Amino acid sequence: MSDTGRDSSVSSPEALRSSPPVPGMFTMVLHTHLPWLAHHGRWPVGEEWLYQSWATSYLPLMRAFNTLAAEGRENLVTLGMTPVVTAQLDDPYCLTGMHHWLANWELRAREATTRTSGEDTGFAAPEAMRAFGIREREDAARALDDFAVGWRHGGSPLLRRLVDAGTIELLGGPLAHPFQPLLNPRLREFALREGLADANARFAHTPGGIWAPECAYAPGMEHDYAAAGVTHFMVDGPSLHGDTALGRPVTDSGVTAFGRDLQVSYxxxxxxSGYPGHAAYRDFHTYDHVTGLKPARVTGRNVPSQEKAPYDAERADHAVDVHVADFVDVVRRRLISESERIGRPAHVVAAFDTELFGHWWHEGPLWLERVLRALPAAGIRVGTLTDAITDGFVGDAVDLPPGSWGSGKDWQVWSxxxxxxxxxxxxxxxxxxLATVDKALDQAASTGSWAPRDTVADQILRETLLTVSSDWPFMVSKDTAAEYARYRAHLHAHATREIAGALASGRREHAQRLADGWNHADGLFGALDARRLPR
Structure with a gap:
């Protein structure tokens, strides 16, 4: 994309503000997910991934949502939060680690401000690096202040405030993000119910909707959703054959599937051709080798790192405005055309990984904040998935085929x-x-009408859910830290086997010591209770 990066046919912000009301409604859906990373390596894969996402996505997005909420704006975003992410945002170890990371970021930025002419920056002149360091130091200091004031008790209180205020709709999901179609139905049901219970414990709110991990679906899962109290979930556009203009109840379940509109999302x-590749935006892949900061702009698609131009915040700010206007125009045109096609007001859903905004695309949080102001200013109604159901943006029932939002829109990435x-x-x-836990629960039940909690059985299920996380096959199939992914899958599998083996052989005390040790190593999902496993 060129520096101008805009089609001349795109309406100006002034024209959009004077546009008549647009039929239908637009929904922005964000899916927040990382695997459990705490205590499992730091760099290049591990906690660094968590802290970078936290600093560059979660912190600025929370700031943007709070700013919009203070303006009295409601029902802005449908935000999916996987239990494994919220567990890390609330975890004392992770909170301490994040505070250290932010302090280190400020120190690295301070170092950039002292760059002298004798030091090799690889591509940026010392004066450009110093100017970049000043801005980066300001950003780091602001993040430190935000974190110290607002995040000391974790992320859940902040999210709960936004839910209570009606600023966002919260989507839940199963514990540890398993690829559900390939999962034993009993464990699948357990993971979903425990995930919804985890959300209720953190937010005093049980989500009615979920982001199904990887948007993966197999026929019949809608009845499991209905039994768990889920009223709606996300699929990718091809699962609805591209006809995403309305939510669709799945079979006779009463559970509605919403499809991602690929024309708008892409x-x-x-x-x-996506916005983050614009020449003016900060380049994700180019590092200053002394400080670890990212002081270059994209410059051009095929420009090597050493030839990238220095980042120019004003140039990037202008590009954000251009892309806000472009996106509003795209949504307006899509709503009009889809409403005409179906003969009634249409619903358009754009859905993205939350980490796109900030982590992968530095300017993303600013773009999102401005878009959420610009859309209603252009006569476009913005609402949540729940709003869509309440206001009748739902069509006829459908039979969904198996699918996902992975490559090929099938299950190949995970199977x-x-x-x-x-x-x-x-x-x-x-x-x-399952065999080991069943036996343990049966033995406990045989001693009386009430079975005490079995923390050994709890830990077996906890390690099993970490084993079957959809992240590990994804990372292998996409060859992104495949060795790390295989290591993590086999580590948790080993823990499961080790504890289960000790318990099955009658060494209960040894199994308890093993379970306690593995639980101490990670310490997530403390409320998980094996007694709730479907029998």
Whole structure:
């Protein structure tokens, strides 16, 4: 994309503000997810991934949502929060680690301000690096202040405030983000119910909707959702054959599937033409080797790192305005055309990973804040998925085919030949875990009408759920830290086998010591209770 980066046919912000009301409604859906990373490595994969996402996405987005809430704006975003992310945002160890990371960021920025002409920056002149360091130091200091004041008790109180204020709709999901179609139905039901209970404990609110991990679906899952109290979930556009203009009840379940509108979503996030690749925006891949900061702009698609131009905040700010106007125009045109096509007001859903905004695309939080102001100013109604159901943006029932939002829109990323070993590992570990836990619960129940909580059984299920996280096969299939992903899957599988083996052989005390040790190593999902496993 060129520096101008705008089609001449795109309406100006002034024209959009004077536009008549647009039929239908637009919904922005964000999916917040990372695997459990605490205590499992730091760099290049591990806690650094968590802290970078926290600093560059979660902190500025929370700031933007609070700013918009203070303006009296409601029903702005449908925000999916996976339990494994909220567990880390509330975890004392992670909170301490994040505070240290932010302080280190400020120190690195301070170092950039002292760059002298004798130091090699790789591509940026010392004066440009010093100017960049000053801005980066201001950003780091602001983040430190925000964190110290607002985040000392974790992320859940902040999110709860936004939910209570009606600023966002919260989507939940199953614990540890398993690929549900390939999961034993008993563990699938357990993971979902525990995930919804986890959200209720953190937010005093049980989500009515979920972001199904990887937007993965298999026929029949809608009845499991209905039984768990779920009223709606997300799928990718091709699952509805591209007809995403209305939510669709799935079979006779009463549970509504909403499809991501790819025409609108890909306008933002497309490898070939998406906004983050604009020449003016900060380049994600180019580092200053002394400070670890990212002081370059994209410059051009095929420009090597050493030839990238220095980042120019004013140039980037202008590009944000251009892309806000472009997106509003895209949404307006899509709503009009889809409403005409179906003969009634349409619903358009754009959905993205939350981490796109800030972590991958530095300017993303600013763009999002401005878009959420510009859309209603242009006569476009913005609402949540729940608003869509309440206000009748729902069509006829459908039979959904199996699908996901992965490559090919099928299950190949999580079930293909390249991850066949992980599929087999998951099946073996789940079978072992369920058989062992069943036996333990049966033995406890035989002693009386009330079975005490069994923390050994709890830990077996906890490690099993970490084993079957959808992140590990994804990272292998996409060859992104595949070695780390295999290590994590086998580590948790080993923990499951070790505890289950000790328990199955009658060594209860040894199994308890093992369970306590593994739980101490991670310490997540403390409320998980094996007694709630469907029998």
């Amino acid at each position: 306008r933002v996030w497309s490898p070939k 293909g030949e390249q991850v066949a070993d992980l599929v087999a590992l998951n099946a073996e570990v789940v079978d072992t875990a």
